[in-house]
Amino acid sequence: MITLPQYTKKDAWIFLAVCIPHVIFLNCLLFGNRYFLEITVLAGASIVTFIIMSISWHLHTWVAVTLRNRFPDSELIKRIVIAIILFNLMTAITITIIFYSYNYFHFFGYELYETNYNWALTTGVLINIFATIVHESVYSFEKWKTTLTETEQLKKENMHSQLLGLRSQVSPHFLFNSLNSLSSLINEEPARAVVFLDEMSKVYRYLLRHNEEQIVDLGTELLFVRSYYHLLKCRYGKGVDLNIEVDESYYQKLLPPLTLQILLDNSLKINLISKEKPLRIAIRVNEFGWLEIQNNIQLRISDNAIPDEQGIANISTRLRLLCQNSIEINDNGHTRVLKVPLMSPEQITEHATI
Numbered sequence: 001m002i003t004l005p006q007y008t009k010k011d012a013w014i015f016l017a018v019c020i021p022h023v024i025f026l027n028c029l030l031f032g033n034r035y036f037l038e039i040t041v042l043a044g045a046s047i048v049t050f051i052i053m054s055i056s057w058h059l060h061t062w063v064a065v066t067l068r069n070r071f072p073d074s075e076l077i078k079r080i081v082i083a084i085i086l087f088n089l090m091t092a093i094t095i096t097i098i099f100y101s102y103n104y105f106h107f108f109g110y111e112l113y114e115t116n117y118n119w120a121l122t123t124g125v126l127i128n129i130f131a132t133i134v135h136e137s138v139y140s141f142e143k144w145k146t147t148l149t150e151t152e153q154l155k156k157e158n159m160h161s162q163l164l165g166l167r168s169q170v171s172p173h174f175l176f177n178s179l180n181s182l183s184s185l186i187n188e189e190p191a192r193a194v195v196f197l198d199e200m201s202k203v204y205r206y207l208l209r210h211n212e213e214q215i216v217d218l219g220t221e222l223l224f225v226r227s228y229y230h231l232l233k234c235r236y237g238k239g240v241d242l243n244i245e246v247d248e249s250y251y252q253k254l255l256p257p258l259t260l261q262i263l264l265d266n267s268l269k270i271n272l273i274s275k276e277k278p279l280r281i282a283i284r285v286n287e288f289g290w291l292e293i294q295n296n297i298q299l300r301i302s303d304n305a306i307p308d309e310q311g312i313a314n315i316s317t318r319l320r321l322l323c324q325n326s327i328e329i330n331d332n333g334h335t336r337v338l339k340v341p342l343m344s345p346e347q348i349t350e351h352a353t354i
Contacts, residue, residue, distance in 0.1 A: 005058060005061040005062040005064075005065045006061070006065070007061050007064050007065055007068070007135055007139060008135060008138045008139045008142055009142060010138050010142075011061065014131070014134055014135065014138065015054075015057055018127060018130070018131050018134075019050070019053050019054065019057055020050075022053060022123075022127055023046060023049045023050050023053055024046075025123060026049055026053075026095070026098065026120055027045045027046060027049055029116040029117075029119055029120050030045065030049075030098075030099070030102060030110055030116070031045060031108065031110065034108075038108075040108070041108045044108060045107070045108060048107070049098060052094065052097070052098055053094070056090065056091070056094040059090060060087055060090060060091075060131075063083070063086055063087070063090070064083055064132075064135065067079050067082060067083050067086075068139075073143075076136070080132060080136060083132055084128055084129060084132055087128040087131075087132065088124070088125050088128050091121075091124040091125070091127075091128055092121055092124065094124075095117070095120045095121055095124055096117075099112055099116075099117050099120065100112065150321050153317075153321060185234070192234075195230070196230065196231070196234055199227040199230040199231060200227075200231060202223075202224070202227040203224065203227050203228050203231065206220075206223075206224040206227070206257075207258075213257055214256065214318075214322070215254045215255065215256060215257070215322065215343070216254065216255065216256070216257040217251060217252055217253065217254055218246070218250055218251050218252070218253045218254070218255060218291070218342060219248070219251030219252070221255060221257065221259065221260055222244060222246060222251070222260070222283075224260075224261070225242075225244070225260045225261065225264065225283070226244070228261055228264070229242045229264075232264075232268070236273050237275060238275045238278055239273040239274050239275055239277075239278050239279065240268070240273055240278060240279050240281070241278050241279070241280045241281065242264075242281045242282075242283070243280070243281070243282045243283070244282075244283045244284075245282065245283070245284045246283060246284060246285050246291075247285065250285050250289075250291075250342065253289075253291075253342035253343060253344065254342065254343040254344070254345065255291070255319075255340060255341075255342060255343065256315060256318045256319065256322070259315050259340060260283070260293065262312070262314075262315060263293050263311075263312070263315070263338050263340075264281065264293070265311070266311060266312060267279065267281060267293075267295045267336070270299055270300070271295065271296075271297065271298050271299060271300060272298045272299070272300040277298055279295060279296065279298065280295060280296050281293065281294070281295045282294045282295070285342070286339070289342055290328075290339045290340060290341055290342060291339070291340040291341075291342050292337055292338070292339050292340075293337070293338045293340070294335055294336070294337045294338075295335065295336055296334065296335055297331070297333065297334055297335060297336050312327055312329075312338075315327060315340075319340070319341055322343060323341055323343045323347050325341035326341075327339065327340055327341075
């Protein structure tokens with residue numbers, strides 16, 4: 001099935017609004033009063049000219065889409081100038097084909113008049129300029145609406161992600177476990193209690209500092225995860241092991257805040273954690289520049305052992321809005337790997353920074 005090029009969602013309406021008057025005007029130049037007085041000329045010339053102009057229009061659209069892909073909105077003026085030059089050349093060829101082929105085949109008795117031919121070329125230039133401006137205006141408006149919609153969606157996803165993170169962090173259960181661990185350490189190992197309290201404060205400080213941000217650098221996120229892991233280690237002991245192998249050259253890459261915490265919690269929630277069968281989690285960057293969170297699978301049988309697919313879906317949506325990619329999940333029954341795209345500032349779509 002052939003897919004016709006499309007520059008805007010209103011292409012069909014713009015085509016009809018521009019092409020139909022243009023076809024009528026061309027046929028008036030070609031046939032004069034005969035165009036309206038003779039039904040065969042009106043019908044035949046309209047159909048043939050409309051078909052030719054339709055083909056030309058779709059070729060124009062294909063060129064416009066190609067130029068848009070080649071020249072982004074930051075080079076809008078350059079794109080418009082090149083487009084108008086190419087469109088005028090293509091229109092001149094189309095009009096020449098119409099006038100000279102009609103003359104050659106004596107289409108409905110047509111004979112070439114140079115003056116009318118020149119008028120058709122001049123009009124074609126004006127129509128190209130008008131159609132290009134209309135197209136770019138509609139495209140800009142549609143992009144603005146899409147950006148506005150996606151920005152609102154991103155804000156909602158950010159808020160939801162914050163709630164997901166805060167729900168597990170500041171819930172009475174989590175707070176009780178943290179304070180209970182701290183209380184035990186104060187009595188048994190005061191030095192470790194000081195370290196635990198420091199790491200706990202870092203966790204909450206991160207939440208307060210980044211709870212309204214859309215993106216954060218990987219280095220900052222990893223610092224938070226190390227503090228968060230310290231709290232988990234005090235709770236689970238040798239039942240959980242985290243290994244982070246990320247080169248510092250990736251620390252400036254970007255991702256949504258709380259991404260790693262939500263993914264870690266997902267693994268902790270559904271897997272058995274014990275000293276005899278520790279849950280081993282590894283964080284690394286693969287050869288494609290994606291962050292990987294890998295853990296061994298040892299699912300526990302419990303009503304609470306339900307994967308937080310909502311949290312993963314939330315992060316995937318935010319990533320898709322930011323960089324057009326989302327989380328990939330590989331599960332072979334023994335290990336589970338969550339792959340998260342890392343972003344450079346220039347890779348983030350414009351609406352993500354609004």
